[in-house]
Amino acid sequence: xxxxxxxxxxxxxxxxxxxxxxxxxxxxxxxxxxxxxxxxxxxxxxxxxxxxxxxxxxxxxxxxxxxxxxxxxxxxxxxxxxxxxxxxxxxxxxxxxxxxxxxxxxxxxxxxxxxxxxxxxxxxxxxxxxx
Amino acid sequence: xxxxxxxxxxxxxxxxxxxxxxxxxxxxxxxxxxxxxxxxxxxxxxxxxxxxxxxxxxxxxxxxxxxxxxxxxxxxxxxxxxxxxxxxxxxxxxxxxxxxxxxxxxxxxxxxxxxxxxxxxxxxxxxxxxxxxxxxxxxxxxxxxxxxxxxxxxxxxxxxxxxxxxxxxxxxxxxxxxxxxxxxxxxxxxxxxxxxxxxxxxxxxxxxxxxxxxxxxxxxxxxxxxxxxxxxxxxxxxxxxxxxxxxxxxxxxxxxxxxxxxxxxxxxxxxxxxxxxxxxxxxxxxxxxxxxxxxxxxxxxxxxxxxxxxxxxxxxxxxxxxxxxxxxxxxxxxxxxxxxxxxxxxxxxxxxxxxxxxxxxxxxxxxxxxxxxxxxxxxxxxxxxxxxxxxxxxxxxxxxxxxxxxxxxxxxxxxxxxxxxxxxxxxxxxxxxxxxxxxxxxxxxxxxxxxxxxxxxxxxxxxxxxxxxxxxxxxxxxxxxxxxxxxxxxxxxxxxxxxxxxxxxxxxxxxxxxxxxxxxxxxxxxxxxxxxxxxxxxxxxxxxxxxxxxxxxxxxx
Numbered sequence: 001x002x003x004x005x006x007x008x009x010x011x012x013x014x015x016x017x018x019x020x021x022x023x024x025x026x027x028x029x030x031x032x033x034x035x036x037x038x039x040x041x042x043x044x045x046x047x048x049x050x051x052x053x054x055x056x057x058x059x060x061x062x063x064x065x066x067x068x069x070x071x072x073x074x075x076x077x078x079x080x081x082x083x084x085x086x087x088x089x090x091x092x093x094x095x096x097x098x099x100x101x102x103x104x105x106x107x108x109x110x111x112x113x114x115x116x117x118x119x120x121x122x123x124x125x126x127x128x129x130x131x
Numbered sequence: 132x133x134x135x136x137x138x139x140x141x142x143x144x145x146x147x148x149x150x151x152x153x154x155x156x157x158x159x160x161x162x163x164x165x166x167x168x169x170x171x172x173x174x175x176x177x178x179x180x181x182x183x184x185x186x187x188x189x190x191x192x193x194x195x196x197x198x199x200x201x202x203x204x205x206x207x208x209x210x211x212x213x214x215x216x217x218x219x220x221x222x223x224x225x226x227x228x229x230x231x232x233x234x235x236x237x238x239x240x241x242x243x244x245x246x247x248x249x250x251x252x253x254x255x256x257x258x259x260x261x262x263x264x265x266x267x268x269x270x271x272x273x274x275x276x277x278x279x280x281x282x283x284x285x286x287x288x289x290x291x292x293x294x295x296x297x298x299x300x301x302x303x304x305x306x307x308x309x310x311x312x313x314x315x316x317x318x319x320x321x322x323x324x325x326x327x328x329x330x331x332x333x334x335x336x337x338x339x340x341x342x343x344x345x346x347x348x349x350x351x352x353x354x355x356x357x358x359x360x361x362x363x364x365x366x367x368x369x370x371x372x373x374x375x376x377x378x379x380x381x382x383x384x385x386x387x388x389x390x391x392x393x394x395x396x397x398x399x400x401x402x403x404x405x406x407x408x409x410x411x412x413x414x415x416x417x418x419x420x421x422x423x424x425x426x427x428x429x430x431x432x433x434x435x436x437x438x439x440x441x442x443x444x445x446x447x448x449x450x451x452x453x454x455x456x457x458x459x460x461x462x463x464x465x466x467x468x469x470x471x472x473x474x475x476x477x478x479x480x481x482x483x484x485x486x487x488x489x490x491x492x493x494x495x496x497x498x499x500x501x502x503x504x505x506x507x508x509x510x511x512x513x514x515x516x517x518x519x520x521x522x523x524x525x526x527x528x529x530x531x532x533x534x535x536x537x538x539x540x541x542x543x544x545x546x547x548x549x550x551x552x553x554x555x556x557x558x559x560x561x562x563x564x565x566x567x568x569x570x571x572x573x574x575x576x577x578x579x580x581x582x583x584x585x586x587x588x589x590x591x592x593x594x595x596x597x598x599x600x601x602x603x604x605x606x607x608x609x610x611x612x613x614x615x616x617x618x619x620x621x622x623x624x625x626x627x628x629x630x631x632x633x634x635x636x637x638x639x640x641x642x643x644x645x646x647x648x649x650x651x652x653x654x655x656x657x658x659x660x661x662x663x664x665x666x667x668x669x670x671x672x673x674x675x676x677x678x679x680x681x682x683x684x685x686x687x688x
Contacts, residue, residue, distance in 0.1 A: 019151050020192050023144070030140050062187055091191035091206065113194025113202055116144060 008127040012054035013038045014045040014071055015089070016063040023116050024058075032120025042071030049078060056127060058110075061090035061101070069104050076105060085130055087123070089114065144196075151196045152249055158185050159245045162208075166239050170230050179229065183209060183216040189245075200300075201248035204241065211236050240286075250274070250298060251314065275299035275378070278307055278320040279344070288319070288369065294626040295375035295578065296585025304328070315339045316382050322346065322356065331360055340381040344369065372578050372629050379581045383525070391508025392416045394435035396426060396452075397470070398444035406439065406470075406500065413501030415508065423447040430462065436508040436515075439491070442471035442482065453486035464518070466511040468503075470495070521595040523573060524580035532594020536604045536653050539592060543606075543648035550647040551613035553603040554660040555579075555620075558639045558672040560599035567631035575638050578627055586620050602657070610646050610677060617642045617675045625673065639673035646678075 011034050015021050021038045028034045037052045039045040043066060045057075057075065061068040068088055075081050088101045091112040098109045108126045110119075165182040186209035193202035215229055233239070251274060275297050279285035285301035292299045304324050322345040325331065331341055340362040345352055348366035356364055363381055365374050393415050397403040403419045410417045418433045420426055423444055438456075442449040449469050456462045469482055472493040479490050491503055519531045527535060536552060543550050557563075557579065564572040576599060583593050583603065592604040605613050621640050628635040643663025650656040659678040667676035 017188055017192060019147060019154065020195065022147050022150075023195055026140055026143055026147070030136070030143070062184070062191075064184075089191075091187060112191035113196075113199070116195060117140075 006055070008034065008055055008124065010035045010037070010052065010054045011056050011058060011123070012036075012045060012048070012052060013058045014042060014063070014068070015058075015060040016040055017060070020060070020112075024119070027114075027116035027119040028123070031117060032123070034120065034123075042066030042068075042074065045071060046074055046078070049075065049081060053080075054084065056123070057084055057086045058123075059086055059088050059106075061088050069101070072104055072106065085127070087126060148196045151192065152198075155189060155193065155198070155201070155249055156246060158189060159242060159249075161185060162245075163239060163242050166233060166242055170233050170239065172230065179212055179215045183212040186212060198249060198251065200251045201245055204245055204248055208238065208241055208245075211238060244300075247298065247300060251300070274314055275317045275319060276307065276315055277301045278304050278318060278324055280304065280321060280324065288371075291369075291371045291628070292375060294582070294623045295372070296582050296623070297375065297378065316385075317342065317378055319344055320361075322352070325356065325359055325361065329359070340385050342374075342378065342381070370630055372574050372627060375581060376574065376577050379584070388505065388509050390414060390416070391437070391505060391512070392418075392433065392435040393504050393508065394418050394420060394429060394433060394438045396420045396423065396438060396440040396444070396449075398422070398441065398447075402441075409497045409500055410504055412497075413505065415501070415504055423452055426452065426456070430456075430465075435465075436511040437466040437468060437504065439468050439470050439504065440487075442469050442478075450482040450485035450487055453482070457486045464514065466507055468507060524577055524595050526580050526583075526601070527592065527594035529594065529596050532592065532596065532602050533653075533657075535592045535594070536602065536647070536657065539604050539606050540647055540650075540653035540656065546607075548607045548648075549609060551605045551608050551610055551644055552647040552653075552656045552660050553605070553613065553617055553642055553644040554596070554657070554664045555583075555601040555603065555617075555640060555642045556664055556668070557599040558641055558668075560638070563631075563636075563638060566633075567629075567636070571629065571631050575629055578629065579624060579640065582620060582623055582627070586616070586623065602660075604647060610644065613644050614675050614677060617644060621674055641667040641672045642675045643667055644675060644677055 011028060013021065013024050013028070013036060015024065015038065018040075021040070025036055025038060028036045037048060037054065039048055041063060057072075059068040059071055063071070066074070068090070072086050072088075075084070075086070085107045086105065087108045087110055088106045089110045089112055090097075090101075101109050107130060110122060114122070162182045162185050165178040169179055169182075186205045190202050190206035190209050193199070193205060211232070215232075275292065277285045277288055277299050279288065279301060282301065289299040289301060299319070307318070317339050318341045320331075320341060320343055322343050325343055331338070341360070342363035342365060343356050343361045345356070345364060345366045348364075353364060363377055365377065393410050395403060395406045395410070395417060397406065397419075398421055400421050403421050407417045407419045418429055418435065420429050440449045440452065449471070453467045456465065456467070466489070467487050468489040468491055469479075469487050470491050470493055471479075482490070489507065491500070495503075516525065519528060520526065521528050526532075539550050542548075557575065560572070560575070563575055576595075579601065580593075580595065583601065587593060587603065587605070590606055592602075592606075594602045596602050603617075605616070608616075621642060624640045625637055628637060630636075641664055643660045643666065645656050645659035645663060647653065647656045650659060663676045663678040666679065667674060670676065
């Protein structure tokens with residue numbers, strides 16, 4: 001805590017699967033009240049980053065062409081996004097894998113499948129625990 | 132979040148879920164094809180990689196839409212493919228290994244099994260509150276769990292139960308505890324699993340019926356299982372049609388013992404409100420009436436199983452009202468119970484002699500009120516069934532089926548929708564009786580009755596016309612839809628293996644259908660369906676024929 005953290009409003013979700021984007025929109029916009037920008041690929045995310053300026057980025061791990069980790073690396077290279085908190089979402093969550101993702105600079109990992117009714121709470125929790 | 136908003140989100144989630152289900156079904160087919168190619172040695176490593184990606188996607192998303200079982204299984208299958216998805220480039224040399232490994236893991240069967248898991252939904256606590264808890268899957272079939280350590284035996288049993296309309300799938304003993312009981316209609320469990328755990332591995336309370344499958348059948352074994360609390364027992368070798376019938380009966384008993392429709396009549400609005408709340412809390416459907424003059428109207432509309440009535444309501448006396456209700460032949464059999472603080476034996480006797488059936492003495496505890504109402508509802512329904520239902524199959528008797536079909540005919544005119552009537556007849560049934568005896572013949576009849584009950588909608592009318600002949604009416608249904616659904620019944624029926632004197636045998640079914648609303652009178656439609664049935668009989672049986680005189684009809688087809 002210490003310094004006053006701005007409330008979380010703008011979230012970017014990078015996810016190749018249309019169904020999951022649709023559910024996440026419901027979960028984060030309708031249920032959570034966030035402003036959400038969904039991107040269907042890593043490239044799409046990199047394009048939208050400067051305009052949308054998310055406070056937090058959710059990344060699917062397994063995506064065709066540019067996967068989650070490479071997308072995160074590319075995001076980190078962009079000026080102004082070196083420290084934007086990123087969270088991976090993945091179906092594979094074994095402890096060593098989580099460690100790997102955290103080492104890439106993610107602040108947390110949300111296991112898939114997620115529950116659409118509680119996803120927002122989980123994200124707020126992550127946001128509130130940032131130091 | 133406001134209730135309204137939650138409801139809106141849930142509704143949207145439902146739409147997404149439907150979309151997911153359709154897409155997933157296509158994905159499963161795709162993976163099946165790719166795996167088949169790989170095993171046949173025709174596939175490229177790209178195919179396996181794609182199959183792997185599709186499974187990974189299913190594993191990650193299915194649970195979000197409530198298909199947890201599907202997600203878990205997809206994840207397991209994904210892990211089987213993982214090694215192959217990684218060593219691309221050197222795929223040429225590992226074709227044999229791919230084949231072997233996939234074959235060994237029964238990969239194709241398991242992928243095909245995913246389709247069935249699409250029918251198993253886990254409702255989140257939120258949705259469970261909103262919608263009625265459903266113990267049936269989307270197709271209206273009950274979901275049955277098979278707890279059998281021998282995977283192959285479990286699969287065999289699951290396949291054998293499918294034609295009977297049971298959607299059964301195997302589950303590991305340790306996973307049973309985490310199952311969402313609200314979607315399970317029954318559990319079949321291997322005796323040694325039960326005995327090893329020394330208890331039924333389900334939370335007590337409102338659990339589904341448990342049937343134990345035993346390899347040995349002795350008095351000691353049976354007693355032990357009964358002490359553990361199982362609801363039924365079958366010994367091996369399993370007679371599947373008999374088991375299916377047993378399951379059907381247990382499921383119905385369970386369904387009926389906890390439900391019922393109660394009409395409460397009391398002139399004290401507060402008491403009325405209280406009784407209604409208590410009974411509704413106990414799972415009963417309740418209609419409260421505070422003014423005795425409304426009784427007749429509410430009766431014919433609500434059609435309760437029982438009436439709970441105060442003894443004295445202003446100037447109206449309960450016993451006199453009961454007597455008045457009995458004027459109408461329709462309510463002669465209606466169960467009327469008086470709720471009263473009267474402890475005067477004489478008065479109670481008098482009330483009963485005037486047409487009441489029973490007394491509950493006030494003050495009555497909530498628990499007793501609910502229990503007493505439930506028991507009486509159950510009894511009342513059983514009695515009603517005895518009168519209107521065929522004793523072997525539980526289907527409507529001939530005369531009642533006819534009058535239900537006539538009602539549907541009238542509804543067609545009123546609501547301007549199309550309905551279909553079907554006549555069904557088992558092929559060569561006399562031979563079944565001659566060859567295997569009447570007991571086996573009865574099982575065949577029951578088998579068809581259970582199949583119809585499972586396959587058709589709750590709103591469909593099903594009756595046993597007599598012997599091996601059945602009648603079905605499908606409200607709000609096109610003739611083509613009716614043909615398809617009846618054809619499915621024929622196919623399912625022919626797949627059921629009955630065990631008879633000289634091994635197993637199957638029985639086929641002929642069906643004639645006619646558009647109910649195209650005929651002026653319901654009996655004309657029934658006759659037309661009967662004609663179609665005979666056309667089918669002479670054209671080789673085992674299938675569906677639509678009546679061929681449609682051209683000459685007022686509305687045509």
